[in-house]
Amino acid sequence: MKPTRPLIEAIGLSISFGPKHARTRVVDDVSFRIDKGEAYGLIGESGCGKSTILRALSGLNGDYDGALTLTDKELPKTRSKDFFHRVQMVFQDPYGSLHPRKIVEKVLAEPLAIHGIDRASERIVETLDAVGLGPSFRYRYPHELSGGQRQRVAIARALITEPEILLLDEPTSALDVSVQAEILNLLRRLRIERNLTYLMVSHDLAVIAHICERAGMMYKGKIIEELTSQQIRQSQARQDYTREFLQATIEAVARRDEAVA
Numbered sequence: 001m002k003p004t005r006p007l008i009e010a011i012g013l014s015i016s017f018g019p020k021h022a023r024t025r026v027v028d029d030v031s032f033r034i035d036k037g038e039a040y041g042l043i044g045e046s047g048c049g050k051s052t053i054l055r056a057l058s059g060l061n062g063d064y065d066g067a068l069t070l071t072d073k074e075l076p077k078t079r080s081k082d083f084f085h086r087v088q089m090v091f092q093d094p095y096g097s098l099h100p101r102k103i104v105e106k107v108l109a110e111p112l113a114i115h116g117i118d119r120a121s122e123r124i125v126e127t128l129d130a131v132g133l134g135p136s137f138r139y140r141y142p143h144e145l146s147g148g149q150r151q152r153v154a155i156a157r158a159l160i161t162e163p164e165i166l167l168l169d170e171p172t173s174a175l176d177v178s179v180q181a182e183i184l185n186l187l188r189r190l191r192i193e194r195n196l197t198y199l200m201v202s203h204d205l206a207v208i209a210h211i212c213e214r215a216g217m218m219y220k221g222k223i224i225e226e227l228t229s230q231q232i233r234q235s236q237a238r239q240d241y242t243r244e245f246l247q248a249t250i251e252a253v254a255r256r257d258e259a260v261a
């Protein structure tokens with residue numbers, strides 16, 4: 001059987017910070033592959049390097065060793081405009097990621113203008129509808145929205161140029177648990193409807209198990225093993241560290257499943 005070719009691949013990715021004489025390696029020889037249409041998670045405790053990987057892939061930090069590829073082509077350190085058409089990012093904090101003095105319409109019109117995409121007005125209404133917000137929301141400022149509504153706007157902003165891939169950096173961790181469930185369900189629905197590929201970072205196993213088919217367990221800058229969502233749910237891990245991490249949070253997975261069912 002012909003092996004499938006990944007949409008995204010990290011090959012021996014290493015990232016260090018600090019001055020030359022005191023460099024700290026926070027991502028250490030990480031490799032993973034994500035197929036088209038797949039949702040892959042990076043899970044691990046705070047500081048293990050998850051967001052650093054996402055920032056490198058998104059083009060926010062070009063100072064890395066190893067390679068990141070998109071459809072088999074190595075990405076240049078400075079990403080092209082086409083990259084941002086294909087790949088969009090959703091950040092953790094919907095309060096910080098939206099400009100306080102821009103109404104929603106302006107937030108959504110900007111990416112369309114950058115990429116020269118027509119039918120702006122129709123696309124804004126369609127995309128707001130896709131994230132569960134009515135057309136009246138286009139005239140609101142961020143302070144006139146709830147946390148969940150702001151994150152819906154941030155998701156709409158990411159989707160409006162019709163990307164293939166969303167990079168999701170703890171997209172629900174700043175929200176109340178009940179709102180988290182709504183946003184997770186929205187992300188699940190959007191992936192199916194739009195055939196999207198996700199790379200999601202979270203310290204919350206329940207979030208990863210709900211969204212992702214596979215996840216890389218990170219510890220001190222390395223992926224120590226990969227698990228399917230079923231293995232996460234059944235607490236089947238090879239490494240002791242992963243087993244302890246799973247056992248500590250498995251009840252949270254069950255609770256989250258009940259909440260979002």
Ligand SMILES: Nc1ncnc2c1ncn2[C@@H]1O[C@H](COP(=O)(O)OP(=O)(O)OP(=O)(O)O)[C@@H](O)[C@H]1O
Pocket residue numbers: 017018026044045046047048049050051052053203
């Ligand atoms: N720009 C930077 N300069 C120096 N150190 C950094 C920088 N960005 C991240 N780090 C360090 O790299 C390590 C990994 O950070 P990272 O944000 O990737 O962790 P994380 O697993 O995403 O954790 P969290 O969930 O808390 O964000 C941390 O020790 C952090 O302090």
